């Protein structure tokens with residue numbers, strides 16, 4: 001009975017019924033009247049056919065629909081409302097069973113996709129927790145070491161007491177930095193962070209950031225500058241605080257992963273309704289294998305070097321989230337040993 005079209009079946013059964021009744025009538029006429037009236041046989045045939053057709057059509061079909069509705073009821077209990085397949089079939093519907101089978105297959109495929117997604121999320125969560133505890137372990141153990149030494153008598157040793165307290169304080173600062181980054185990324189990922197759009201001059205805030213990072217850059221003799229003499233204000237429409245965070249992250253990276261005596265250039269250009277910002281350094285660069293992954297949480301090319309520089313591996317993940325929350329994009333180009341360019345867009349005013 002697989003894939004039998006219902007009207008076809010109804011027609012077939014009606015024809016069979018009409019044929020058997022007509023045959024019975026022929027036999028009856030033959031034995032009783034010894035002659036056959038073909039006209040009456042034909043009329044009987046059509047009459048039986050029509051009556052059978054209606055009987056089958058209106059009894060057989062609802063019998064199928066009732067079953068389908070039962071299945072539908074079951075489905076409504078496990079599916080969100082908008083995913084319920086429409087099984088309110090009209091009588092003209094040719095093949096409701098195959099239709100329902102198709103819908104069920106679709107639902108099963110959807111469920112499978114969801115299960116895969118949840119599995120991915122689960123392994124992501126496990127990896128995330130592992131990363132967080134790993135990041136926090138080092139500074140916590142450091143603090144424990146310093147405090148234990150102080151308790152064990154170091155507190156009275158003027159050669160180490162202040163030094164160890166300062167070191168413990170630095171580790172606390174590191175923990176706060178990690179927690180701050182984690183908090184930002186969680187806010188960005190759960191969507192609880194609302195952007196506050198305003199008009200502001202991106203050139204001025206970049207100059208501010210240059211001043212703010214001047215000492216850090218100076219330690220490595222890295223020059224921070226605009227690629228063209230760009231004194232003219234350039235108004236963008238974005239969340240000022242968050243874009244400042246993006247620029248600080250990218251420029252700090254260019255210093256942290258820059259070479260002694262190198263330079264970081266910021267360039268602005270206009271394209272249609274957008275301002276394109278490029279941050280280019282001539283630092284250590286990122287090799288091709290690592291490039292597609294640098295925006296992932298906790299991903300670092302050289303973990304030791306990053307930690308040494310106070311990095312958490314969350315900076316670029318935060319940057320990407322912020323730009324994407326603005327419905328814009330960020331990309332990176334890099335050549336090992338030559339340098340790196342990060343490019344992102346924003347709406348101009």
Ligand SMILES: Nc1ncnc2c1ncn2[C@@H]1O[C@H](COP(=O)(O)OP(=O)(O)O)[C@@H](O)[C@H]1O
Nearest residue numbers: 253254257285300301306311312313314315316
């Ligand atoms: N300008 C750059 N030059 C070279 N490598 C970079 C640059 N910016 C980022 N990276 C690489 O990408 C990794 C991820 O960056 P980020 O998310 O900011 O983390 P981190 O806290 O380590 O700075 C860094 O650890 C570094 O290896």
Ligand SMILES: [Mg+2]
Nearest residue numbers: 253311315316
């Ligand atoms: Mg960084």
